Amino acid sequence: MFHVSFRYIFGIPPLILVLLPVTSSDCDIEGKDGREYQHVLMISINDLDTMIKNRTNCPNNEPKVFKKHACDDNKEGVFLYRAARKLKQFVKVNNSEDFNLHLSRVSQGTLQLLNCTPKEDNKSVKEQRKQKSLCSLGILLQKIKTCWNKILRGSKEH
Amino acid sequence: MTILGTAFGMVFYLLQAVSGESGYAQNGEFEDAELDDYSFSCYSQLEVDGTQHLLTCAFDDPDVNSTNLEFEICGALLNVKCLTFDKLQEMYFIKTKKFLLIGDSEIHVKLGGKNITSKKLNIVEIVKPEAPFDIRVIYRKGANDFLVTFNTSHSQKKYVKELMHEVAYRQEKNENDWMHVNLSSTKLTLLQRKLQPDAMYEIKVRSIPNANYFQGFWSEWSPTFHFRTPEITGRMDPVLLTISILSFFSVALMVILACALWKKRIKPIVWPSLPDHKKTLEQLCKKPKKNLNVSFNPESFLDCQIHKVDGIQARDEAESFLQDTSSQLDESEKRRLGGGMQGPTWPSEHAAITPKAFREDLPFGCLAGSISMCEALVQSSSRSPDCREGGKNGPHVYQGLLLGPGTTNSTVPTPSPFQSGILTLSPTAQGQPVLTSLGSSQEEAYVTMSSFYQNQ
Numbered sequence: 001m002f003h004v005s006f007r008y009i010f011g012i013p014p015l016i017l018v019l020l021p022v023t024s025s026d027c028d029i030e031g032k033d034g035r036e037y038q039h040v041l042m043i044s045i046n047d048l049d050t051m052i053k054n055r056t057n058c059p060n061n062e063p064k065v066f067k068k069h070a071c072d073d074n075k076e077g078v079f080l081y082r083a084a085r086k087l088k089q090f091v092k093v094n095n096s097e098d099f100n101l102h103l104s105r106v107s108q109g110t111l112q113l114l115n116c117t118p119k120e121d122n123k124s125v126k127e128q129r130k131q132k133s134l135c136s137l138g139i140l141l142q143k144i145k146t147c148w149n150k151i152l153r154g155s156k157e158h
Numbered sequence: 159m160t161i162l163g164t165a166f167g168m169v170f171y172l173l174q175a176v177s178g179e180s181g182y183a184q185n186g187e188f189e190d191a192e193l194d195d196y197s198f199s200c201y202s203q204l205e206v207d208g209t210q211h212l213l214t215c216a217f218d219d220p221d222v223n224s225t226n227l228e229f230e231i232c233g234a235l236l237n238v239k240c241l242t243f244d245k246l247q248e249m250y251f252i253k254t255k256k257f258l259l260i261g262d263s264e265i266h267v268k269l270g271g272k273n274i275t276s277k278k279l280n281i282v283e284i285v286k287p288e289a290p291f292d293i294r295v296i297y298r299k300g301a302n303d304f305l306v307t308f309n310t311s312h313s314q315k316k317y318v319k320e321l322m323h324e325v326a327y328r329q330e331k332n333e334n335d336w337m338h339v340n341l342s343s344t345k346l347t348l349l350q351r352k353l354q355p356d357a358m359y360e361i362k363v364r365s366i367p368n369a370n371y372f373q374g375f376w377s378e379w380s381p382t383f384h385f386r387t388p389e390i391t392g393r394m395d396p397v398l399l400t401i402s403i404l405s406f407f408s409v410a411l412m413v414i415l416a417c418a419l420w421k422k423r424i425k426p427i428v429w430p431s432l433p434d435h436k437k438t439l440e441q442l443c444k445k446p447k448k449n450l451n452v453s454f455n456p457e458s459f460l461d462c463q464i465h466k467v468d469g470i471q472a473r474d475e476a477e478s479f480l481q482d483t484s485s486q487l488d489e490s491e492k493r494r495l496g497g498g499m500q501g502p503t504w505p506s507e508h509a510a511i512t513p514k515a516f517r518e519d520l521p522f523g524c525l526a527g528s529i530s531m532c533e534a535l536v537q538s539s540s541r542s543p544d545c546r547e548g549g550k551n552g553p554h555v556y557q558g559l560l561l562g563p564g565t566t567n568s569t570v571p572t573p574s575p576f577q578s579g580i581l582t583l584s585p586t587a588q589g590q591p592v593l594t595s596l597g598s599s600q601e602e603a604y605v606t607m608s609s610f611y612q613n614q
Contacts, residue, residue, distance in 0.1 A: 031260075039282075039371040040259045043316050098209060101255055104236045109260045112234075 027077025027116035034152040041109050041148070044102040045141050051099055058135035071147035077114055083144050084110035090137045106144070195219045196227075196267050196275045201286040201375055205315045207253065213281065214251040215243065215265065224248060227269055234263040234281065257281050259317070285318055285374030287365045290344075295361060295385040297350075304353070304387075306346040308363050308380060313344075320368035324376070327361035329354060330384070342368070356389035 031037055052058075071079045087107035091100050200215035215229050229243035229250040236256040243250040259282055267275045293308040306325060312318055325346050326336045339346060353359065361384075365377045416424065436454070 035371045036260050039317065047316075097255070101236055105258060108236060108258055112258070112261050 027081050027114045029077050029080070029114060029151060031113035032151060032155040034148075034155070036109065036113060037148050037152065041106055042145070044105045044109075045145055048099065048102045048106070048141055049138060051096075051102075052134050052138045052141075056134045058138060071143065071150055076147050076151050077116065079147055080110050080144065081114050081116045083140060083147070084108075084114070086140060087137075087144075106141070110144070196222065198229075198265075198267065198275075198277070200265060200277075200279065201284045202257075202281045203286055203288065204257075204259075204317045204372075206288070209255050210253050211255065211257050211281075212251060212253050213243075213257075214249060216249050220248065227267055227274070230266045230268060232264050232266065234258040234261040282371060283373045285367050285372045287312055287318060287321055287367060287374070287377040289378040290323065290363045290365055290380040293361060293363055293380050293383045295348075295383055297385075297388065302350040304348040304350065304385070306348060306361065308344055310344065310365060312365070318367055318372045320370055321365040322368050323363055323365050325361065325363045326379075327359055330358045330360055350387065353387045355387055358384060358386050360384050 069079050069082055084107045087103055087110075091103050091107075095103075195218065197218045198215050199218060200213060203212040203214070206212045213231065217224060224245075228245075229252075230240055231243070231252065232240035234257065235241060236258055238256060241252055241254060241256065243252045262278050262280050265277050265279065266273050288311050290308045290310045293306065296305045296307075298305055308323075308325075310321065310323075312321055321342070323341050323344070325339045325341065327339075327348070328334075328336045360382045362379045362382045364379050367374050
């Protein structure tokens with residue numbers, strides 16, 4: 001009897017606490033109709049993509065960028081939030097003004113459309129690592145684009 | 159007392175001062191000075207200079223003293239919190255690339271650093287496009303319409319690409335009578351019939367964002383373009399007129415001729431009637447001699463030798479004979495034509511019909527009173543004097559035998575004139591008579607008759 005109560009006291013509640021974050025979404029997405037993305041963000045992402053391709057010749061093997069995070073179902077907001085914050089690391093002085101402005105627009109615009117809880121805020125700050133490669137930036141931008149397309153597809157179906 | 163008087167004096171003085179001010183207030187100017195209408199309005203122009211955007215604000219009241227007033231925008235900016243406007247006469251503007259274009263911004267009016275009034279707005283909702291330009295009107299004669307084209311700088315921009323255009327046109331003499339047309343493309347067609355002929359028109363165009371994401375105000379009007387509509391000419395092209403008149407008259411003439419000559423000329427060619435063998439025969443035999451006795455009356459031929467023949471036997475023998483002679487005649491004709499002109503020869507060997515056998519085998523069809531062709535005999539000796547002389551010219555038909563009603567033993571069946579074959583003479587182009595044997599069908603007899611008819 002005693003070991004049974006231990007199981008219920010010390011086993012199940014931690015399990016619940018661990019599973020809760022998996023099912024719940026920490027970020028609400030405001031721009032689900034896609035107007036902000038299609039008319040503003042996508043233009044900046046495409047311009048950045050063009051600038052990166054003109055400046056570098058990226059290898060075929062994909063560098064390890066943002067491998068730990070993915071645009072999973074019900075986790076799209078979290079992914080975009082972390083990706084947008086990571087974009088800020090690529091803003092550098094030796095980039096052109098337009099390049100930096102586009103980066104800032106994608107990052108800031110995405111964050112503007114997300115409403116994330118403070119818990120998520122702290123977590124993402126700790127996990128950030130500096131990635132300065134333009135090829136990594138290109139891959140990150142493609143992932144952001146893919147995740148936005150997934151969100152818009154999902155909103156159209158509903 | 160003095161103190162009291164002084165106090166009262168001060169009070170009155172203060173009252174006067176206050177009343178002076180209140181008198182100023184009564185005029186209402188003081189209150190208005192404190193409550194100046196600092197309402198303002200702004201519009202944005204995106205990518206007006208490369209990638210730079212322009213935001214322009216101005217007070218609604220032009221009499222506002224804007225000497226020490228400043229405008230400031232905060233929010234929805236990239237990498238900065240606020241930006242200060244520049245001033246040009248009575249207008250405040252800011253030219254920057256740092257608009258986020260997502261979310262609301264706040265515009266503050268400040269006097270000496272102190273916020274007087276504020277307004278919340280979204281830069282993408284106050285967009286004023288650039289005015290269209292290069293408007294042209296081309297008259298298309300073939301289509302009887304006017305093609306209106308114009309250009310806009312927004313076709314090259316990244317953000318505000320989709321616009322709605324408004325074209326306005328009017329006749330120059332009609333003031334304020336503008337016609338308006340809305341379109342999303344940069345081409346418009348105006349029908350000629352909807353415009354006054356030989357009139358001077360003026361036309362202009364303006365644009366507004368398409369309200370998909372970017373919204374805002376109408377742009378300024380484009381420069382006006384003037385054009386004149388052509389006058390409607392009543393006269394047709396003279397060449398076209400001549401051709402149309404000639405064709406009308408020729409058609410009319412053809413119709414009249416067709417009606418007049420239908421019965422005599424056209425119908426016989428288009429729908430030829432079957433030749434009447436009686437008449438044809440009469441015509442054939444009429445020409446050579448006037449005194450030629452052409453008649454189907456047996457009494458006219460009393461001087462001719464008439465030989466009675468058994469019908470069935472005569473028919474069989476005639477058929478076999480005719481088949482032989484036809485094949486032989488073909489060969490002889492070919493030889494004759496190939497070998498050139500020959501003397502008039504009677505292929506008598508081919509045409510030699512045993513009179514007896516032929517006489518006996520004459521079919522039932524040849525009866526007295528029948529108006530049909532009887533089998534002809536090619537027999538120079540048995541020619542009647544009336545028919546002989548005519549033999550050189552036209553085609554000859556020899557009436558071999560005419561059966562009387564009592565000649566046959568058995569009952570006579572319904573006469574069928576063309577049961578058996580007919581042996582006739584048909585002259586060649588040079589006038590040489592050539593024996594032509596025919597089949598024993600009704601159609602062949604008719605063919606022969608028609609050929610006779612044509613030869614004549």
